[in-house]
Amino acid sequence: MKPTHIANPRRHRTLTYAPLNLSRYLVWTCFALVLLAAPLVFSKGAALSILCVVGTVTILGLSYNMLLGQGGMLSFGHAVYSGLGAFFAIHTMNQVGTGIHVPTSLIPLVGGVAGMFFGVLFGYVTTKKSGTTFAMITLGLVELVFAASLMFPGFFGGEGGVTTNRVIGQPFLGITFGPQIEVYYLIAAWLFASTVAMFAFTQTPLGRILNAVRDNPERVEFIGYDTQWVRYLTLILSAFFAGVSGALGAINFEIVSAENVSAIRSGAILLFVFIGGIGFFFGPLVGAVVGVFFTVMLSEYTAAWQLYLGLFFIAVVRFAPGGLSSLLMLLLRVAKFGKFSRLWKPLLAVAIPAVFGVLGLVFGTELLYHLTLESANGSVTRVFGMQFDTHTVTPWLAATVVMLAAYASYRRTQPVYMAEWDEVNAEIVAHLKRGTA
Amino acid sequence: MNALELKDVRKSFGKSEIIRGASLAVAKGERCAIIGPNGAGKSTLFNLVSGRFPATGGDICLNGRSVAGLRPFEINRLGLARSFQISNLFEKLSVIENLRCAVLYSLGYKYSFWQRLGGLRDAHERALQVLEEIGLQRQRDVPAGVLTYAEQRALEIGITIAGGASVILLDEPTAGMSRSESDAAVELIRKVTVGKTLIMVEHDMSVVFGLADRIAVLVYGEVIACDTPANIRANSAVQAAYLGEP
Numbered sequence: 069m070k071p072t073h074i075a076n077p078r079r080h081r082t083l084t085y086a087p088l089n090l091s092r093y094l095v096w097t098c099f100a101l102v103l104l105a106a107p108l109v110f111s112k113g114a115a116l117s118i119l120c121v122v123g124t125v126t127i128l129g130l131s132y133n134m135l136l137g138q139g140g141m142l143s144f145g146h147a148v149y150s151g152l153g154a155f156f157a158i159h160t161m162n163q164v165g166t167g168i169h170v171p172t173s174l175i176p177l178v179g180g181v182a183g184m185f186f187g188v189l190f191g192y193v194t195t196k197k198s199g200t201t202f203a204m205i206t207l208g209l210v211e212l213v214f215a216a217s218l219m220f221p222g223f224f225g226g227e228g229g230v231t232t233n234r235v236i237g238q239p240f241l242g243i244t245f246g247p248q249i250e251v252y253y254l255i256a257a258w259l260f261a262s263t264v265a266m267f268a269f270t271q272t273p274l275g276r277i278l279n280a281v282r283d284n285p286e287r288v289e290f291i292g293y294d295t296q297w298v299r300y301l302t303l304i305l306s307a308f309f310a311g312v313s314g315a316l317g318a319i320n321f322e323i324v325s326a327e328n329v330s331a332i333r334s335g336a337i338l339l340f341v342f343i344g345g346i347g348f349f350f351g352p353l354v355g356a357v358v359g360v361f362f363t364v365m366l367s368e369y370t371a372a373w374q375l376y377l378g379l380f381f382i383a384v385v386r387f388a389p390g391g392l393s394s395l396l397m398l399l400l401r402v403a404k405f406g407k408f409s410r411l412w413k414p415l416l417a418v419a420i421p422a423v424f425g426v427l428g429l430v431f432g433t434e435l436l437y438h439l440t441l442e443s444a445n446g447s448v449t450r451v452f453g454m455q456f457d458t459h460t461v462t463p464w465l466a467a468t469v470v471m472l473a474a475y476a477s478y479r480r481t482q483p484v485y486m487a488e489w490d491e492v493n494a495e496i497v498a499h500l501k502r503g504t505a
Numbered sequence: 506m507n508a509l510e511l512k513d514v515r516k517s518f519g520k521s522e523i524i525r526g527a528s529l530a531v532a533k534g535e536r537c538a539i540i541g542p543n544g545a546g547k548s549t550l551f552n553l554v555s556g557r558f559p560a561t562g563g564d565i566c567l568n569g570r571s572v573a574g575l576r577p578f579e580i581n582r583l584g585l586a587r588s589f590q591i592s593n594l595f596e597k598l599s600v601i602e603n604l605r606c607a608v609l610y611s612l613g614y615k616y617s618f619w620q621r622l623g624g625l626r627d628a629h630e631r632a633l634q635v636l637e638e639i640g641l642q643r644q645r646d647v648p649a650g651v652l653t654y655a656e657q658r659a660l661e662i663g664i665t666i667a668g669g670a671s672v673i674l675l676d677e678p679t680a681g682m683s684r685s686e687s688d689a690a691v692e693l694i695r696k697v698t699v700g701k702t703l704i705m706v707e708h709d710m711s712v713v714f715g716l717a718d719r720i721a722v723l724v725y726g727e728v729i730a731c732d733t734p735a736n737i738r739a740n741s742a743v744q745a746a747y748l749g750e751p
Binding site: 268269272274275277279282283284288290292294298305 | 555576577578581582586587589593594595597598602605606607609610611614615617618619620621622623625628664667668
């Protein structure tokens with residue numbers, strides 16, 4: 069599916085002079101209710117832990133998108149701010165009881181301020197340039213910090229990292245932050261506050277000029293703004309929320325190691341945010357859910373999860389360059405204009421072979437992984453709950469046939485779907501232009 | 506005091522000197538057109554005045570204050586705004602947002618991240634006022650990137666004047682326009698530059714003679730004449746260099 073360039077009507081409504089916006093309050097209320105109610109649905113320990121990770125990754129993704137989506141700054145080193153925030157948070161937790169008193173609920177603030185401090189420090193250098201130069205400097209910076217983390221084991225804890233116990237200080241109203249559910253609500257509260265704050269940022273003069281810097285930095289200089297200062301201020305604010313996220317992660321896992329400030333962690337955030345979509349504010353939320361699904365959940369079941377994540381990323385870049393959120397918004401727009409009835413049949417005709425193709429691919433990959441990595445455990449493996457012998461021809465043949473058949477039928481149905489999709493969207497765009505022009 | 510004064514301004518790129526000691530004085534409230542053959546350095550001169558490139562020599566004064574060596578945003582804050590020959594807009598932002606961006610700094614909101622854009626009534630009203638002046642009310646929520654060429658040119662002028670600068674530089678505002686579009690553009694420029702100092706680069710002679718109080722002729726990086734349209738028409742050096750044989 070190819071998203072066409074659109075004038076998103078939802079976004080434009082927010083641009084008018086509007087002292088109050090009721091529908092927005094409704095969205096925020098729903099968000100708060102979902103956060104409150106989520107543990108009722110995902111009550112098991114493992115599910116709750118995953119929710120906690122999704123929460124921290126969402127904050128980090130949203131803070132990253134302040135740079136990438138809103139400011140056009142491609143950073144390869146965002147984990148520097150979350151990671152250093154996490155280290156300062158965990159050391160603070162370990163100091164509680166020896167004279168200083170910071171309640172666990174306010175530890176994220178410590179992480180945020182630490183992240184912000186390093187934003188002030190490093191951002192001054194990185195934001196001097198934009199574009200590719202900025203990206204390269206951030207890459208250099210993250211390698212620098214990672215190398216430093218191994219050079220100063222006293223602070224960074226060396227290979228093993230720094231551990232803590234989150235049950236510190238006096239319980240407040242019986243809350244010790246020992247049980248996972250209490251940690252969840254702490255993360256949810258910070259997630260909600262951070263999301264509101266970061267959304268509010270997009271609605272401020274600096275937030276809007278940041279969009280202008282993304283679109284056309286040169287022109288911004290001719291309407292009175294120093295683009296470097298715009299980037300610098302944004303990075304400082306973004307680093308604060310990254311630090312908050314890092315501190316929440318430290319509370320959740322009770323350990324912080326050099327990996328937290330690494331280029332790998334930075335790259336993962338970039339990947340998640342891009343999958344979610346950088347063009348919409350809520351994109352990183354979608355990206356966090358998908359990213360955690362791959363890295364935390366799928367990795368429980370298969371050794372090939374990184375391959376699947378990579379393939380999924382390529383598929384998103386290829387078929388939905390605006391990310392999942394833009395795909396979702398385009399589909400919603402089609403539905404809003406009442407044209408989905410024309411689309412669902414060709415969509416189904418594409419989706420069915422696509423699903424079978426993915427199943428065939430997964431089947432083949434699992435067989436291959438077993439053959440190459442786990443052959444010591446015998447030739448028999450379980451895929452999709454069934455037993456297969458990798459030393460026989462049948463499963464290999466089945467995987468190949470399914471993939472080829474799916475590909476063949478996809479090739480037949482895809483042009484039909486694309487034609488319909490393009491036509492529907494062309495009609496909508498024409499309608500929108502009639503409405504405004 | 507002159508609104509803008511160029512004193513022996515020079516600019517070299519490598520070994521080639523593009524601007525070779527250009528001098529020009531534009532009085533407050535004057536409309537001055539700069540004409541000259543292709544490659545005379547008209548756009549380069551604009552780039553020097555607006556701070557896009559630093560000059561190699563000479564001095565440029567805006568309202569009596571030297572702006573040599575200042576960055577574009579610093580010069581803009583001192584009251585000079587410019588448009589571009591090739592439309593230079595915020596393409597993904599809507600028309601009204603383009604204009605709102607252009608008014609924010611001058612209204613004192615600067616880098617504020619503690620105020621809500623939607624609540625800034627004066628910024629909103631100023632943007633709407635400019636929107637009306639450039640006649641794009643019906644396109645207010647359309648992304649700038651999908652406007653027609655003439656609409657983009659109008660928005661280009663709108664962004665330039667929105668900040669309330671007293672000295673306006675327009676770089677070929679009617680280039681590539683049809684006759685009727687160009688007439689509309691001239692009316693627009695006349696309307697939005699009332700009480701301001703205007704300096705424009707223009708190729709279309711009917712636009713130049715219709716708008717300008719004075720015409721400066723730039724040839725090979727030097728201002729060879731600066732006078733009223735009638736005198737420029739009669740000037741033999743100008744005719745030889747630029748207007749062709751009468």
